[in-house]
Amino acid sequence: MTVVATAGPIADAIAAGELPGRVWLYSNYHCNLACSYCLTESSPRSERRQLTPELMLGVAGEAAALGFTGLGVTGGEPMLLAWLPDTIASMAEHLPVVVLTNGTLFVGDRIKRARPLARDGVAVQISLDSHLSDVNDMARGPDNFAKVVEAVPQLIALGVRVRIATTTAGPLDDPALEPLKELVLSLGVAPEDHLVRPIVRRGRADERGLGVAAVARDIPSELTITADGAYWGSFGPTVRAGRLDTDLLITRTVLPLSVPANALLSAVRGLPPGNDANLGIR
Amino acid sequence: MSDDVAMARVELLDVANAPISAEAYFDGGDPGPIVAALASVPELLGPTLGFVGAALGDGAAASRHKEFAILRTSVLQGCRYCVTAHTAVSLDAGLDVAEIRALRGDVSIESAFHDERERALIGWIDAMAGATGPVPDDVWTSAREHWPAHVLVELSVTIGATMFLNRFATGFELPTSPDVETRLASAGLT
Numbered sequence: 001m002t003v004v005a006t007a008g009p010i011a012d013a014i015a016a017g018e019l020p021g022r023v024w025l026y027s028n029y030h031c032n033l034a035c036s037y038c039l040t041e042s043s044p045r046s047e048r049r050q051l052t053p054e055l056m057l058g059v060a061g062e063a064a065a066l067g068f069t070g071l072g073v074t075g076g077e078p079m080l081l082a083w084l085p086d087t088i089a090s091m092a093e094h095l096p097v098v099v100l101t102n103g104t105l106f107v108g109d110r111i112k113r114a115r116p117l118a119r120d121g122v123a124v125q126i127s128l129d130s131h132l133s134d135v136n137d138m139a140r141g142p143d144n145f146a147k148v149v150e151a152v153p154q155l156i157a158l159g160v161r162v163r164i165a166t167t168t169a170g171p172l173d174d175p176a177l178e179p180l181k182e183l184v185l186s187l188g189v190a191p192e193d194h195l196v197r198p199i200v201r202r203g204r205a206d207e208r209g210l211g212v213a214a215v216a217r218d219i220p221s222e223l224t225i226t227a228d229g230a231y232w233g234s235f236g237p238t239v240r241a242g243r244l245d246t247d248l249l250i251t252r253t254v255l256p257l258s259v260p261a262n263a264l265l266s267a268v269r270g271l272p273p274g275n276d277a278n279l280g281i282r
Numbered sequence: 283m284s285d286d287v288a289m290a291r292v293e294l295l296d297v298a299n300a301p302i303s304a305e306a307y308f309d310g311g312d313p314g315p316i317v318a319a320l321a322s323v324p325e326l327l328g329p330t331l332g333f334v335g336a337a338l339g340d341g342a343a344a345s346r347h348k349e350f351a352i353l354r355t356s357v358l359q360g361c362r363y364c365v366t367a368h369t370a371v372s373l374d375a376g377l378d379v380a381e382i383r384a385l386r387g388d389v390s391i392e393s394a395f396h397d398e399r400e401r402a403l404i405g406w407i408d409a410m411a412g413a414t415g416p417v418p419d420d421v422w423t424s425a426r427e428h429w430p431a432h433v434l435v436e437l438s439v440t441i442g443a444t445m446f447l448n449r450f451a452t453g454f455e456l457p458t459s460p461d462v463e464t465r466l467a468s469a470g471l472t
């Protein structure tokens with residue numbers, strides 16, 4: 001790990017709880033799936049809006065220097081990018097990284113691609129929405145359940161830290177989630193590594209009237225970097241009816257990272273506090 | 283999206299799509315096409331509008347003479363958007379219809395402006411905004427006979443900012459507000 005700054009305007013704001021410590025990167029927007037509630041309307045035909053490994057490493061280094069404490073990589077499906085596991089490993093030299101994936105590209109022989117992710121400071125977060133394969137696959141696509149339950153134990157056996165994220169239209173403490181929690185545990189994932197979160201009504205979920213409506217104040221203000229600019233929160237750079245949303249755009253400039261980070265801090269200070277804790281958006 | 287979107291070459295952001303870092307510019311509703319277009323790069327709003335506001339706003343030069351610079355530059359640059367908008371502003375600044383017509387090139391400068399100082403100033407503005415290369419010696423000498431250097435420096439910044447607005451508005455085909463069109467029609471200045 002590089003030395004993370006502990007002083008300076010951004011480090012101070014993170015220490016004071018004004019800014020979240022994680023920086024998100026949308027590595028790409030295309031995906032092998034096309035889930036019903038997808039925030040980015042991703043599908044195999046989506047515009048790629050792809051970051052380069054150089055930019056991702058640049059963000060990682062500058063994030064550490066500014067005092068951010070963690071990185072997240074999301075998409076689209078990041079694992080569609082062949083170079084991504086190595087880049088994640090390099091980013092983890094700067095800060096801990098969690099990479100979000102649908103987990104379907106680790107099946108069979110392709111599990112070998114995950115080797116660079118088996119290291120300290122990297123976690124792989126895989127989506128799984130139900131213990132019932134048909135319910136899960138209705139939202140996420142055919143065979144998704146089978147591929148995920150195959151991949152998770154293999155990733156763990158490889159030495160990868162795996163987290164599971166469940167996106168639900170119901171209450172976050174719904175007792176109906178118990179069998180899923182048991183399934184997740186049986187796959188070898190610790191309860192603290194199982195995240196349950198609501199569908200956020202943006203992107204395709206908005207078009208279909210799914211999930212909780214959220215305004216900026218409800219969305220954690222994590223600095224989020226995309227090929228089209230820097231956004232307020234990982235729920236910011238969503239796509240609706242083919243148009244990349246701009247309501248949570250902060251700056252088009254992404255590097256130097258201090259430009260969007262300072263603009264985000266100004267925007268956070270200009271808004272009243274939100275109720276993201278109540279909505280459980282994360 | 284506002285109704286103007288189809289007419290402009292770039293998206294004009296409305297209140298619903300305004301970037302969170304640019305919210306203040308949309309507090310009063312529609313901020314006009316220039317801000318609505320510029321808002322897609324929100325970090326440029328503050329510096330750009332700060333510069334344009336200082337360059338076109340009150341200063342040592344009288345507002346009447348600032349409008350000479352803005353309107354004449356816009357005419358020479360062929361910017362319909364700015365000519366229309368600043369025809370209205372020129373009326374507010376006290377220019378009469380004959381003077382505006384002359385600055386717009388409909389009639390000669392000499393027919394509407396009888397003050398030698400103002401003619402010298404317009405000649406210098408034409409050399410700055412409508413030509414390339416140095417300002418001819420006689421134009422410069424005449425302008426300096428009547429105007430302090432700092433006023434010419436200030437107006438050169440006004441001309442430069444206007445040229446930026448001209449290219450921005452014309453290049454992106456920003457739509458003129460219907461209110462401005464109506465007002466100019468009633469003054470016989472369309």
Ligand code: SF4
Pocket residue numbers: 031032033034035037038039040041042043075076077101102140
């Ligand atoms: S939700 Fe994730 S896995 Fe599903 S289509 Fe969107 S990016 Fe792909």
